[in-house]
Amino acid sequence: MFVLSKSKFLDACVFLGLDLRRHVMIREAGPLSIEPATEPYAGPSATRSKAGRRFAASFGGFVATIAFTFLGLLAITFFIGRVVPIDPVLAVVGDRAPQEVYDRVRVEMGLDRPLVVQFFSYVGEVVTGDFGQSVTTGRPVIEDLVRVFPATLEMATLGIIIGVALGVPMGVWAASKQGSITDQVIRVVGLLGYSVPAFWLGLIGLLLFYARLQWVGGPGRLDIYYDGLIPTVTGLMLVDSIIAGDWTVFWNAVSHLVLPASILGFFSLAYIARMTRSFMLDQLNQEYVVTARVKGVPERQVIWRHAFRPIRVPLITVIGLSYAGLLEGSVMIETVFSWPGIGNYLTSALLNADMNAVLGATLVIGSVFIAINKISDVLYRVLDPRAG
């Protein structure tokens, strides 16, 4: 039973840059494509071993794709870091350095070697976790990143929870009342998610809920007098304060976290609701839904059991991509909320022309992004029997 037409699903995804098209297309025409089903049938045992080989081949292809993608990411950051700036040496020594200092630094930085050699030594450094020193903080970039990443993770995770908890029911609701006022409102909310600048919404949120209504804590992760009270275990403030058993700090952290996370949540909500609605509409137009209705199955059961179940798999992909998007979206939000996460680290490094830190942060965000992308691709294939 072909419950979710692939082309419709993809059409729906094409809206606003969801690149699921790519996922499926890779499967259809890319290097990962599985042999066409027209192979001659050669008995059960032959089929099994062929299936095993096929699996191994596709797994190998998958690993190759990931390696290729990461290498691409490295090539891009290498290009940005070493090739685009007119003279990286000048950026380190300054304009007025004497010639011999300039030459020495140039050799120290390895810039006298051919580009290819430089690239491979760069790959080697990155693989061993050596991103160089940050000019601003004076510490190795990798240490800084390990320190700031949990803050972003905490915010994005709460954001995606909000987005899923509200977005999925909203999408289902809109689809079940297609064309009604509810549907229109949800549609406009969805479009707003693509048209509102995150940093502006953050500012408005601070103005309304912090300055005027005083419902939430202000910028930062904690009020200033709670800073440093809690020993860092996981780096996630909520978890750490529970471990320490300090509930005052916990609630203070919640009051600071809730606004930026809700704003991030709004953006994922807009996207998730929109996708859910369009998946649901596809399902509700299927004949088996009509059959269920004709048989007199209650509408609620038709919606949640018959129509909703088949869309769970594509929804996982959507949620995964949206989560990755939140990690990226946190750059703007963190700047507005002075949130000490990776986005804030990246932007302050940008403004100080601290290229090592910029590239390190880009690499980390890029890698997480690629990883989530690929994992959701795999999940889709594993969970959807038709895709195998």
Add this chain to the structure above:
Amino acid sequence: MSTRDWLLTESPASRMQARLGRSYRVMLALLHNPLAVVGALIILTLVVLALFAPWFATHSPYSGQLTERLLPPSAEYWLGTDELGRDIWSRIVYGARITLVIVLLVAAIAAPLGLVIGAISGYFGGWTDRILMGITDIFLSMPKLILALAFVAALGPGIENAVIAIAITSWPAYARIARAETLTFRNAEFIAAIRLQGASAARVILRHILPLCSSSVIIRVTLDMAGIILTAAGLGFLGLGAQPPLPEWGAMISRGRVFILDQWWVATMPGFAIVIVSLGFCFLGDGLRDVLDPKGGGKQ
């Protein structure tokens, strides 16, 4: 025969008539979609404001009177004044030019690039396809905003570099679409016919494949416009896009941030401009997709 009948005729006598008839049909269908009409009106307003900025601006966008700084919205200053006493309305009007230029430049760079790469990839297939799509996929799986930020960091702040950075990060989606479209009619008889007549690959791609891919790419570009505006504004907000004193909307919000608690209008007003224009592009893109793309038509 009235003009309308001439346009809607089932048997056009010339290519020109067929083309005009098609545009007319698209327009008619768009007019039946209220949101698309709203979107088109918003964009029309943006274009008119940008073209005739000196007529609509009530004050100079660059020089203000320091005695009139941070005034709330009033009859004299419709949207208030900023920290240098400049009229915010006039700055927003002039800022429309910057926004429009950025959006058009990005579209003019990224869309043709994506179209050509996608069409070449789809038409030739084989290793050309694998290599080109491999590169496309790498770019697609990167976070766009972060990549744009890193590019601007390396290139240096400024509008031109912001445009380049955004264009570099947005072409892959168009390449994907163009390739998918190309694959659907690569083996069609009309392509075979032209090839048998001895047309070169360049001619087939430029004259026969690209025109057929363009409508889906146009839809996607319109839908992406909102994202481009947001990215450009984000770069401006971080101080990496347009530099002062240019009245770029994102940069205006960034300057108003300091006064957000007491003089809320300084940061809020440019934000509304961004939201309205982005929504306009979303509405129009949505409508265009419904009209031009029969596969997803009328569903969203």
